[in-house]
Amino acid sequence: MASTASAVIPAAPDDANALAPTVWPAGAVRDDAGRIVVGGVDATTLAERYGTPLYVLDEQVVRDRAERTRVAFETAARSIGSDATVYYAGKAFLSGAIVRWVTEAGLRVDVCTGGELAVALAAGAPPERIGFHGNNKSIAEIERAVEVGLGSIVLDSEAEIERVAEAAARAGRVQAVRLRVNSGVHASTHEFLATAHEDQKFGVTLDRAVELGARIRAHASLEFLGLHCHIGSQIFDSAGFAESAERLLAAHAALSAVAPVPELNLGGGFGIAYTESDDPTPIERIADGIATAIEAACHAHGVPVPRLAFEPGRTIVGPAGITLYTVGTIKPVPIEGAWRHYVSVDGGMSDNLRTALYGADYTVRIASRVSTAEPALVRVVGKHCESGDVVVDTGYLPHDVQPGDLVAVAATGAYCQPLSNNYNHVPRPPVVAVRDGEARVIVRGETIEDLLARDAGLEASARPAPTTAKSASEGTTE
Structure with missing residues (x-):
């Protein structure tokens, strides 16, 4: 497995709440409550409705980037008579x-x-x-x-x-x-x-x-x-x-x-x-x-x-996506005279394998609030039984990040859902499209019942009855 260790730790940002427009979906903002809003829908509402982990895709951004890319190549080709x-x-x-x-x-x-x-x-x-x-x-x-x-x-x-x-x-x-x-x-x-x-x-x-x-x-x-x-x-x-x-x-x-x-x-x-x-x-x-x-x-x-x-492909769909997670545990670890905070979330390499495969870099922010706390060096890791289970190798979050916080990882629209897997029998998350303040499921999430149903070695009577609690696959679908 590729190492995810960074050779150089980047300098802390001036503001660990800021959403760089080059990284986050076009039009992503924070509302008056400090929540990240994509496609007119805030992250807290999305997490409450669909659960986490959750892939979120801004439909309008995908459409706009697809058209912009097509026009760019058509225009360039016409300029040389083709x-x-x-x-x-x-x-x-x-x-x-x-x-x-x-x-x-x-x-x-x-x-x-x-x-x-x-x-x-x-x-x-x-x-x-x-x-x-x-x-x-x-x-x-x-x-x-x-x-x-x-x-x-x-x-x-x-x-x-x-x-x-x-x-x-x-x-x-x-x-x-x-x-x-x-x-x-x-x-x-x-x-x-x-x-x-x-x-x-x-x-x-x-x-x-x-x-x-x-x-x-x-x-x-x-x-x-x-x-x-x-x-x-x-x-x-x-x-x-x-x-x-x-x-x-x-x-x-x-x-x-x-x-x-x-x-x-x-x-x-x-x-x-x-x-x-x-x-x-x-x-x-x-x-x-x-x-x-x-x-x-x-x-x-x-x-x-x-x-x-x-x-x-990536240039069209990648910037349109974010992934939402809920923080579970936080573990400060000393490194070279400083501290790195391991922020564990409820997903990991089952929903984003790119960091483990390629040492990919990502940007993370608290999505449910803003904070005036100083930036803290973090490594966002998943829940899997694997030391390489890293989502964001090197990033910064406010020092007061805590269990229960909702965090968002940017630019996950490409190669995250397609590479998703069931390692450790973790169900794959749903994909929700947002546009003009509306949200809908475009790929249903899996449940534990889905995983058990595929196991031919289990008697049907041994499988639990479908849960009546809200699952990550609920919601209006397209």
């Missing part, structure tokens, strides 16, 4: 409501498993506006994608060329495909988030792109859209994308000399601010930087600028 297709990367967080929000904002949907595909289809996403990723798609998944008329399938390996071609031929269809290529560009990110270096599981090496592109074209049941690359995640500027595009365009030009290659897909991975020290470049400047590099590379290779495609 157009852009923007997919929402469902792996960041997918539900029926999310699919509807992003498709209504004009985005397509990118999925990477049969389960994600099923959600997208059930939520009404048109099949022709869905793309399918994955390094090990099963034959059943491929056949389902072809059967429903999916807009594109990303071929992640040489073997998938034949598998998709055969499935399409059996179905009497011509399936549009992209070829995923490792450009060799290493994103400035955590090792496990970098996805375009050679020694990893995704894609094919760049030196085989022309050969495999020709093999795709040899199949009458396949339509070759172009090359695809994804260089990593949580990337703050356009430099890596620009370099990757320049490398891909050499292969693109060689393939274009034989027949037109209509598209170039540069994936996603655009970063967000988890703490005030994070400074991601605005998406408009990233889009412009990528477009400028593509135009120059196309000119150098003597090829027309292709249609562009992108797959943002």
Whole structure:
């Protein structure tokens, strides 16, 4: 497990109550009682109604960021005489409501498993506006994608060329495909988030792109859209994308000399601010930087600028989310002549695995009140029987934080709910959407009864009757 120990302890903030606008959902404020308010609903009301832990997602922020991202790439593409297709990367967080929000904002949907595909289809996403990723798609998944008329399938390996071609031929269809290529560009990110270096599981090496592109074209049941690359995640500027595009365009030009290659897909991975020290470049400047590099590379290779495609996820949904917890115990621990306060909450690595996986940083605040107490160095930890069960490795809360306080962790809209789990038989929390002062459940939470019902080794008579007390899954659902 990755270490969560910070090499440098940041300086204490002037105000441990402040909500940095770059980190918290747009429009998040404190009301007159000091409670954090998101989407017009205060944190205390949400916790009382739905319990904690609780994922909270500001619907309007998701919709606004989806549209802003689409417009940014479309505008940048038009500036170089092209157009852009923007997919929402469902792996960041997918539900029926999310699919509807992003498709209504004009985005397509990118999925990477049969389960994600099923959600997208059930939520009404048109099949022709869905793309399918994955390094090990099963034959059943491929056949389902072809059967429903999916807009594109990303071929992640040489073997998938034949598998998709055969499935399409059996179905009497011509399936549009992209070829995923490792450009060799290493994103400035955590090792496990970098996805375009050679020694990893995704894609094919760049030196085989022309050969495999020709093999795709040899199949009458396949339509070759172009090359695809994804260089990593949580990337703050356009430099890596620009370099990757320049490398891909050499292969693109060689393939274009034989027949037109209509598209170039540069994936996603655009970063967000988890703490005030994070400074991601605005998406408009990233889009412009990528477009400028593509135009120059196309000119150098003597090829027309292709249609562009992108797959943002985190940048759309991540900043829209917070997670609410209730404080249980507080344990001061001496460290290097100071004190660190271990603040234990009622969730942990079962609802936010990113800190344990990647050493991810987060920002925490008391959500139910404000305090004039001095900031105290804290580590927010969960309730699991695991020393790596850390939610916020290094943060500050008012020194008078106490059991029963409600705390909020910012920027948890992406990769928290999708990575949630039942470690130590802890039920997964619900997801509540807030907008214009209204709240509703968009993903129901689990109960202990749900966990026991899945255990085939338990007699039905040994399972407790469903509780009549309020559960975290109660409330109006969408």
